[in-house]
Amino acid sequence: MYLDRRMLATFDWRMAGITLILIGVGIITIWSGNLGSPSPLKQSLYLRQALWFVLGLFGLLAAAFVNYRSLARFAYPIFGTFLALLLLLTVVGGAGSGAQRWIRVGVWTLQPSEFMKLALIVVLARYFEDYKERLGELRLLVVPAIVALVPILLILGQPDLGTATLLGLLTLSILLLVGLRFKHLLFLAFAGAALTPLLWSFLKDYQQQRLMVFLYPQLDPLGAGYHITQSKIAVGSGGLLGKGLKAASQSQLNFLPASHTDFIFAVLAEQWGFLGCLAILLLYYFLITRGLEIASEARDLFGALMAFGIMAMLMVQLAVNVGMVLGVMPVVGVPLPLLSYGGSSLLVTCVSIGLVMSVHMRRFLY
């Protein structure tokens, strides 16, 4: 790693600052949202998140100052490693517990599917850079599409529909950038519909049942329907200015489920009101549009595609999560980047943002 004066001068302080503010808001919300919880574990969740925050900060700085070209060099082994971890989970994860999303490393539990998001972006960016002379050819898209399908199917089998959908949308957005057209998309949709019954038959009965509830929440009226009603009451009752940290009854009295993970935006909306939400969303807006700007100014195709893919990932997660909380999207378990409780997600998002900053810092260096 070599530091250059010009590099430090181009360190994107605003991007780093926004990231820190959003994580900080998340920790405060996790703390205040669980004040009324009877579970001591939930009351101490914010401390764990703060610990992950420290780790994430290191990740962000390391990613920003390390030359991202080295990531391009190791793209395939990195992807292979996380694919192997996912496979490992599928093989051994199911023995005692139902869900196979986590791997334990000492006291830490890691969720390989979160890391897979970034690994997939990196491997796709590397692939298209390798074949940049042939960019625009439709045939070039076949291999990456198949490569992306492997982790998607593995994660779908966990079953984690939210992350699988996210990976799918992510892949599509990158493919659209390098040559896929909307008419091709239409064709893909048909092919996908035709393939579904085959994939379905590979799943076990109880896995099918779980997926059905994921896909058709109306099968589980009190589950999803109740969540949406309570979430809308929480958001709406926040009003223009919000109720403040401790008076936010809707989220504190356990009317709201998963208030520290997938529904954290509802807690935020009840506490801080419309103006607070506006401020938070504007921070996200600035982060994402700035990231896209960096992508368009990148010095090489790998950097451009990686920065674009990361921003697409953040945008899709934000739209699906906030859309769900506001009752305009179906209930799919996707965390809100930087705000939701969850160490793996936080760490990956921090590293991702660091990588985008790295692309910015190195755009004039050769």
Added chain:
Amino acid sequence: MNRPWLSLTPLIQRKIRRTALLVTAVFIMLFMRLWYLQVLEGRHYATLSTNNRLRLRSVEAPRGFILDRSGAVLVENRPSFDVYVIPADVPDPDETARAIGAILAQAPGEVAGKIRAGQAHPYQPLLLAREVNERTMVAIEERKMNLPGISLKVHPIRSYLDHGIAAHLLGYVSEVNREQLHQEEYRDFQPGETVGQAGVERLFDAFVRGINGREEIEVDAQGRLVRLLDRLEPQSGFNLVLTLDKKLQVAAEKAFAGKRGAVVAMNPQTGEILVWVSGPSYDPNLFAQRLSRGAWEELVANPTHPFQNRPLQAQYPPGSIFKLVVMAAGLETGAITPETVFHCPGHFTLGRSTFKDWKEGGHGRQDLMQAIAHSCNVYFYQAALKTGIDPIAWVAREFGLGQKTGIELRDEATGLIPAPAWKRDTVGEPWYPGDTVLSGIGQGRILVTPLQMVTMVAAIANGGTLYRPWMVKRVESWGGEVVAAYGPEVVRKVNVNPRVLELLRQGMLRVVEEGTGRSARISGVQVAGKTGTAQVVKRQVGNAGMTKDHAWFVAFAPYTDPEIAIVVIAENAGFGSVAAAPVARAVLEAAYSPARGKTAVAQGPGLGAQE
């Protein structure tokens, strides 16, 4: 600027800029939706929020049943009616406490204190009384108007058959405790929920637990149910089908009643556990209700350790059972052959030490088969000496002694197979020839668990395959669909000549046909076995009643194509032939001649103490 993909830049840059426009559009839509919900409809939702008369009650999912190998129920659920209070709905704690205290026969002051303490989490239902009777239920229903905030809830409670057969294998459930609630493993648990705390109940908790349901109800200003708005049915947990055989288990518990020690039976061809008895036992039903502090302390302080899972946690000297290992090692090394003859005058002298036989006057001239059948000590003193300790220790380890069997239950003991190096390192003394002599009859410092003994016998019976013991065959849904299925797991092929194993089996047959194990004979099926009597080291014993020897018996049957391997150990019960072998016979009779079983157990052993 030198851009390697210059030709494509404008196109991709244009596309990225177009994406930024799309992002802007999405954000504008989110802002509009927020504006609508929070500003335009804000007042409406604020009213809904303050008047939230909706309550969400969780409905506990019944745990799955635990069944034996042929589907007979071992563990089920029964309904319990519990009285709860929701502090938020109590306008006057003293008033409510007086009224409900009279019905439940609880001190009103105490109840009022509880309600006040609960105000911190006002919507969290507080348990006042568990399993109330019908008269109490009627009284509460009648006085409903004067009992704001009080509600009755039915919940399933675990019920173990026959005061808990195979209690140490099945385990028990209890409320998740405060310590567990702090652990990541229990992240999905709410206080008051039930969780498996030991045995199979704990190991397979994620399968057995089920998914709790919910009820959305509307309440009036006093917190009384106005109507049920919606109900999400709880999903029962999955059923477990064990490898256990209820018929054999009941026979074993009956025959072993009142004794301390263990009985384990296993299918030697697969490693499936058929019988699991650990005595003395406890009643797991006590934990499903709320155990009083006194009852708990009594169980823990009991000097006979009812909680100890003896088959895998208790370590005993193997006594004469170990002669099988010495015999195998001797034959394997060629130190002895079936024709080797030693003279037994009733004692054996080595240097200045004299080692006695259990039989006064000795057995006379004995060949190998006679010596194993009559468990002649002097023969095996000499056989061990001739073979040497290293081959003996090696064969013992081949049979799985001195190492964990790998069963999925917790805190398994390792046992101990001492060797010269071990003695030098831990005791600080060299290995004497006398140590080898004592090893010949399984004394000295050798320690084994009953489970190790039965896996060893199973390996002898099945021709040399050491199986990992297992106890859950299948996890099934209520519809009978198989959710998970398990099968035999081979630890290793025992590296002992098959012809040697054949001789061991012949020797064990002689033990039951004409030797010390005759009290295990049953009609119709040939049984092969070995008795053992393990001396209790006197200085370790504080209690006067615990100085008697431990009685061992191992067996397998039928002699050809074995289906059952069994171990019995009765602590401080005397000779294996008298105290342990009849228990094994009771189990084998339950398996092979059930009609004769009843009378036979009552008869008792007709043979004198001999070994």
